[in-house]
Amino acid sequence: MINFINRYEPYILGLFFLSLLVSKSAIYISLTLLLILQLVLLHNNKKAIDYISSNHLFTISISTFVLGIITTFPYNLNFVDSGEFIRKSILLLLFPILTLQLKNSRNLHFAQVSLFTGLYIAVGYSIYNMIVLGGWSGERIASFWDVGRWSEVLGYILAMTVPFYLENKKTKTQNIILLFTILISSVCLLVSGGRGPLLAIIITLTIYLLIRNPKLLIAIATTIIFVAFIGQDVPAIHSITERVFSIFGLNTLPSNSARLAMWEQGFNFTVHNLINNPTSFLFGVGINNFEESYTYYIESIGIKQQLIELTENNYSFTDMHNTYLDLAIKLGFIYLLSYVSLLLALFLHFLKKAKTNPNIAYSAMALILTYIITGMFYTSGLEFQTSIFFSLVALCYARITNDEYYYEK
Known part of the structure; x- marks a missing residue:
């Protein structure tokens, strides 16, 4: 059984992270495989239970999942609510062991490569959708997910990659890959028409740059204003600026x-x-x-x-x-309190790591803040976007946290 885990675990994790931006069906399949794999891991590695029980973040995450099961308990023998909750929120249960699995360098490598491969495939499909239209004239361009979910996920990707790009000491190749990822994600977010995620990422990155690099914030803001001003006769730029300004048209739209x-x-x-x-x-x-x-x-x-x-x-x-x-x-209000407590606890955890590991810590905090703000405009708590969000948080947690527990099968 140990050999089974060693052999197939990286591929199951790779399938899971690849599917996040590409296929809902593949998410179902990979989540099922991941659940089975984690049960086997818990059975064969008793230290994993100690690892979970000694961490307050994991306790809150699992407790939130259990609370959701209780609130959707089928008193009338109708399991529809319970099934819906489990399908959309099972990452709350899998999150602790997922962070443990990602502490293994091979697993982490497979997960990261698969995530960005899935992103590039999704971006390629979005570009294909634009080409099919014969160009872009202000339409909302989706990918494998609909425009709302697609824009939300792009917001999370940008929230992670921008601070990591600015904080991390990278090789030239890493620089090029990260900058390319930021640029294509930004373009896809703008043409997706997702105003909530766009506002969330603007607020998040403004706060981040105010704290870490005010000069860069001024330079970026000046450039954007200049381009928007002189480019009003360009249809694409005009469509984008109109969409941005429409965010604040509270009584007109x-x-x-x-x-x-x-x-x-x-x-x-x-x-x-x-x-x-x-x-x-x-x-x-x-x-x-x-x-x-x-x-x-x-x-x-x-x-x-x-x-x-x-x-x-x-x-x-x-x-x-x-x-x-x-x-x-x-x-219910009790579940909401538990859910918000988990988000705040995660944010505070990464805040404590900001001095020693700023590249990952600021990426994770930006990710969490973007999720919190986006949640003001979108209904994501019982959707797959939350599974994607917690998967990205697990990646950050595994990279930044030096627990006393070490990954051992």
Whole structure:
């Protein structure tokens, strides 16, 4: 069995990281293989259990997963919610052992190469989609994921690679690869039309550069403003600047008005549950029961048609367009607290490492901050983007953390 792990573990990890940006089906397959592999590893290596139990980050991660299982427990023998939660959030369970597996240099190498190979394949497919259109005239260009998820993942890639590029002492080849990755990811993010991830990465990198390299921030900002100003007659530049400015058109764009209205009513629905149904407030109304419960609430206060007309039919009754409201309503306030606690604990962990390992620490903190900000605009807590996010965090954790436990099979 040990030989089995030694032989196939790098390839399973490679398949998993390759699939993150390329194929949902491959993610399902590789997650299943990864779960089996981790169970075998735990059975054969008892030290792994000590490794998990002695780390508060891993305890919070697993506890959050268990809490999600409890809140979706099928009291009526309907396992739909539980199945949905497990499929989308199982990385919370796999995260601790995944970091352990990535401490092995061979596994780490396979994972990193596979991740960036998947990125380049996804970028290539996005470029192909653009070519099929006969050029770009402001359309939202997707890849294997739809435009929303694709832009979100690109935001995470940029959040990781930019600080790593600026902080790390690299060879010339590494410099070229990282710079190429940053450039193509930036272009794909801009043409994807994902305003939430774009705003998140702008905020994150502005904060990072203010702290680490203010002169570079001024140079970049000046260049962007100059290009935007003189390039307004260029259709591509005009489309991009319009899209960026549209982020702040709160009262002029129906999609922005819809988001504000959804946040307001989502908050009101949460308060309604707190007052009238404390159990639903604490443990949620359920994943698949959400639409029915929420629509009933909106109809009961008589504003459904008003919301539809106000937002020009952009109002959604299926999610909140906000990860934190969405989790609070579907899985309950207790789960939300646990989930946010995990994000903050991870951020603080990397903050403590910033002086000794700035290249990885700032990359990880930028990644986490980008995820947190993106969650204000997108509903990602019960989507595959969260699996991608925690996989990237696991890579950072494995590279930066020198635990007393060493990888031994």
